[in-house]
Amino acid sequence: MARYTGPRLRVVRRFQQQLPGLTRKTDGVRANPPGQHGARRGRPSDYRLRLDEKQKLVYNYGLGERQLRNYFKAAASRKGDTGKNLLALLESRLDNVAFRLGFAPTIPAARQVVKHGHITVNGRRVDIPSYPLRPGDVIGVGEGSRQHPVIVETLQSPSLSLPEYLDMDASKMTGTFRHMPERADIPLEVQENFVVEYYSRVS
Template sequence: MARYTGPRLRVVRRFQQQLPGLTRKTDGVRANPPGQHGARRNNRPSDYRLRLDEKQKLIYNYGLGERQLRTYFKTAARRKGDTGKNLLTLLESRLDNVAFRLGFAPTIPAARQIVKHGHVTINGRRLDIPSYQLRPGDVIGVDESSRAHPVIVETLQSPSLSVPDYLDIDTTKMTGTFRHAPDRADIPLEVQENFVVEYYSRVS
């Protein structure tokens, strides 16, 4: 599955909840799902559908492909501890997500773009790999030549989310420090990660 590039509010309406990494808009949350006959779809979803939807939330929110998410799941399963929480930690530690959480971009897709275009630095050096896994102590910044970039300046002035505890930010220097791996409470996405684990356990 390729990354989703279609209407974002349609996705928000499908899940009936905000996906903070996908869009800042909230008017897509309505009383019925998308489609002409959405209001009539009152059937109780199957157990498989419930698990599929939770997996899809991660794909849409973090802007991943199916193969990417499956790779992250396999990595999370090999680590000690709860596989679901390990999976969220890996996704939340991506450079594009951290640039978004620091307020350098309004959404994760926008953060991915500024990373790819060389506007973001790690420990003083430009890095254009959105999937880069940050480690404690890494300093994320805006390249000196990009500090007047309108998207970055505007988002820093009105961020969509508060900066989580695992990050420190210096808005005057446009830098942030990755203090430690994210805790579950630091992740604003409403998702049942245990359902994602069950989904991949069934289909693998």
């Protein structure tokens, strides 16, 4: 499955909830799913419930299916709860952290900001959106990018509040990745145990 590039509000309406990394818009959150007969749908199957939770991660973090499966395998190989490990790995991606620091309004926008070389890690430019951050890493805006309109505008009105795993120095346009994210730091409404069950069934 390739990365989704279609209408974002359609996805929001499909899940009937906000996906903070995908879009700032909330007018797609309605009582009924999309489609002429959306209101007539019956109770979803157990498989569909688990598939939908997995798809929330795909859309919110802008991943391909193979990417998410690889993250799941990495999470399963670590000690502790696999679902929480999975979310922590996704949250520690450079594009997501750039978004959470307020350098871009959404994760897709943060991915572009990173790819275009506007973001640095420990003083060095990094243009890989999936770059995994480690505790102590300092993420910043490059010297030549501090007047970039997307970055300046978003810093004035960030999408989300700063999570506990990040420190921010607004005057320097830098943030510090303090520690791996905890479940309480992640605003996405997702049942990560269903994602684990999904991959356990299909693998």
